[in-house]
């Protein structure tokens with residue numbers, strides 16, 4: 001089968017790889033019909049996630065058709081069209097029982113932090129991903145959810161990660177009625193966080209990014225304010241001015257480690273991309289939240305804790321929350337929001353690219369070419 005193949009930082013290609021097989025009675029094999037490239041894949045692509053090995057297949061956002069099921073799979077049948085959450089979760093460990101599906105212990109018993117994730121290096125269990133024609137889906141009774149008949153496949157594929165992650169970013173903020181919410185990052189995750197913030201009662205939603213086309217999109221899609229942080233000099237000062245010097249009630253980091261890219265180097269004067277991204281978005285979030293406020297982190301980080309202004313966070317009494325999204329927990333609510341027209345996530349999809357053109361697809365998404373917001377990879381039919 002055709003599958004994405006990681007060759008080293010910023011080098012990916014399409015490769016012929018062996019078909020996945022049922023390795024456990026609860027496995028299913030899914031023929032992928034759509035997969036996405038995520039901001040999280042850029043951390044892998046840029047070589048910033050430990051234990052990412054040459055030859056790995058990325059892809060944690062995919063939907064498809066069930067081709068084969070193991071003998072203990074009873075919730076799915078061959079032919080079902082399924083949304084596959086990016087978290088691999090056993091459904092039975094102490095964390096899954098608390099609906100912390102992003103922290104499943106069984107799917108990744110060696111790790112102390114992250115659970116299992118498709119196509120996300122050996123720190124997340126070493127599972128192959130769905131940027132391929134087929135994928136093995138472990139614990140198939142737990143995560144995969146049948147796509148409702150009425151749902152557009154482009155909405156369905158965004159339910160594997162983007163929609164629940166953006167929603168959870170807002171949820172973790174503990175937004176109260178009338179709150180001012182500042183969101184750093186207008187990628188797909190920040191866009192969905194902005195849209196979701198209103199559902200929790202936000203009174204004002206302010207998004208920061210440096211890509212004008214993304215700022216334009218989020219203004220319309222989420223009916224919020226959005227600013228190019230390069231034009232306002234310092235988002236921390238800006239937020240204070242907007243809030244009678246108090247600061248935002250809730251700040252959301254939807255950027256993560258190196259998503260900032262090289263453009264930020266000129267602003268921070270720092271040496272590496274990873275430091276540049278993390279030094280700005282998360283510092284800005286902590287420094288612009290009010291005393292006693294909440295910082296919600298969904299941006300993904302490597303080991304860069306030394307760049308966090310933890311002293312400021314302590315002195316202000318800030319609550320810092322973060323996690324991988326718990327997709328399965330949120331799916332029923334997210335499906336309802338799509339059905340009721342509250343969310344129309346597929347408007348974010350700017351590109352459908354054949355899986356065979358994987359290298360171009362990564363470049364376009366990574367370099368934000370051609371006004372790219374979200375890229376869907378389509379395997380040959």
Ligand code: NAD
Pocket residue numbers: 038039040041042043161162165184185186187188189190208209210211214229254255256257259260261264277280281297298299300301323324325373
């Ligand atoms: P993306 O790369 O498309 O978007 C990131 C955006 O941040 C870009 O538009 C970039 O211009 C902007 N940006 C860079 N530096 C900034 C700064 N200092 N301030 C404000 N904006 C800045 O990525 P995405 O797909 O939207 O994902 C965003 C983050 O969320 C990534 O770190 C990704 O790994 C993470 N993520 C987390 C989860 C989870 O479950 N926690 C799930 C999916 C994605």
Ligand code: ZN
Pocket residue numbers: 038039040041060061086161162
């Ligand atoms: Zn993702």
